[in-house]
Amino acid sequence: MGKKVYGALYLISKIAEKKLDVYEEYPILYKKMFFKYGNKKVMTYIMIKKTKLVPPTTRYLNIIKQGYKDCKLNIKSLNDSLSQLKHIPSR
Numbered sequence: 001m002g003k004k005v006y007g008a009l010y011l012i013s014k015i016a017e018k019k020l021d022v023y024e025e026y027p028i029l030y031k032k033m034f035f036k037y038g039n040k041k042v043m044t045y046i047m048i049k050k051t052k053l054v055p056p057t058t059r060y061l062n063i064i065k066q067g068y069k070d071c072k073l074n075i076k077s078l079n080d081s082l083s084q085l086k087h088i089p090s091r
Contacts, residue, residue: 024045032045
């Protein structure tokens with residue numbers, strides 16, 4: 001408890017959502033959760049079955065870092081999270 005998760009909200013089309021569904025392996029690996037933020041309906045993906053904690057691949061980590069830059073999020077929070085994974089062997 002007491003942890004923060006930083007992120008960004010995007011307005012996407014139904015076509016983009018269908019492409020994200022494929023990328024996120026919906027509904028096999030992830031399910032969708034809908035909630036209200038202000039007066040907007042928001043959707044996010046939630047992992048159905050928790051898997052073993054492993055560091056992200058270099059490719060995926062670069063995508064995450066670019067997202068932090070694009071959305072002007074504080075990269076320190078990402079680096080703090082990654083430092084907790086140092087003891088976990090890479091894939």
